[in-house]
Amino acid sequence: MKPATGLSHQCKFSQQVGFTLIELVVTLLVIAVIAVTAAARFQDNTGYTEYTLQQRLISSLRHMQYRAMQDDRAGFCYQLVFQNGSSPAFGPSTSNYSAGQESSSCSLSIALRAPDYLQANSAEISGESVTMATREGRGQITFMGFTNLGRPLTNNFNCLSGCEVTFTGADTASVCVEREGFIYAC
Template identity: 30%
Template sequence: MASLSKPYPQHSGFTLIELVITLILIAILAVTVAPKFFRGGFAEASLQAQLLSRLQLVQTQAMNHYQDCFFLAIETNRYYSGRIDSANTCISAADLLEPVVFSDIQVSQGRVYFDGLGRVRLAESSLCSAFPCVINLAGQESRQIIIESEGYIHAP
C-alpha cells in the first residue's frame, strides 16, 4: 500500500503578511478612533445630547397638546421642563418640577417655548431673541444647539 503523504506539511499559525496587515489595520483604527475617546469635553457632549433630547421632547409635547405648559428652562447649573400631570393639569412652577443638575459648564440661560407647529415662540422665549436660536455650552470645549426658524433642532 502506498503511503498517503501530503505534499506540504500542515502548519498552524499566521503568515508574516497576515500579521503585518492586521497590525496596520489596528493602527489605522487606533489613530482614527482613540482621539474621540481621550479628548476632553465629554461632559459638554453629554449635556448637549441631553438638552437636544429634552428640547425635542418639549417640542413634540407642545405640538401634541397645544398648551403653554411645555417649555424648557435652563438655569446656571440645572434645567427642567414643564409637564402635564395625571389630572391633565399644567405644572410649570420650578419647585414642583424635577431638575437635571449639571456643573462646571456655562450654558445660555432662559426659557424656550414652542407653538403648536413646533416653532419657537420668540415673544415668550427668553433664551431666543432671533433665529436661528443658539444655545451655547462652554466648558473644556464649546458646543452649540441650534433651533431653526421652522423648528428644526440640531447640534452642529
C-alpha cells in the same frame, strides 16, 4: 522489482498548518497598539461631556416640541427652564400635564421629579467642569417653550434671530433653535 501496474505512488509530504512566528508577533503588536490607543480614550471623558449634554438638550427640546404640537389645550406650557450662572441646569417645569396642572406647567423652576432624560442638573454640568450659556439676540434665555405649531417661545424675542445654548468645557458644543422650530447641533 517493478511496481504493479495501476498502483500509484503516494507522496509522503505533509503540509504544515498554522501561523508562523512572525505572523503571530505582528498580530500581537497590532492588537497592543489598538489597546493602548483605545484605553487612553476610555479612561478620560474630556470632550465627551459637552456633546452628551448637547444631545440630551436636543432630545429634551424635541420632546417638548412634539408634546406641544400634539396637545392643544389652553393654558399649558410645554417648556424647558434654563438656570444660568454658577449652578447651570435645564429641565421641564413639570412632568404632570393632567387637567388642573396648567399653572405648574408654566412655572419658571425645574421640576424636582422630572424624568432624567429630560433634564440635566447642576451637578452633572458644573461637576464635569462644563459651563452652559443661553443666548437669544443679546439676552439670556430663562425658558423655551413651543406653540402648537412647534415654534419656540422664550422670555425674549421667540428666537427671531435664532436661539443658542452652548456647553463649554474641554470642547464646545452648541444647540441652535430657529424661529420656525428647527432644533439642531450647531
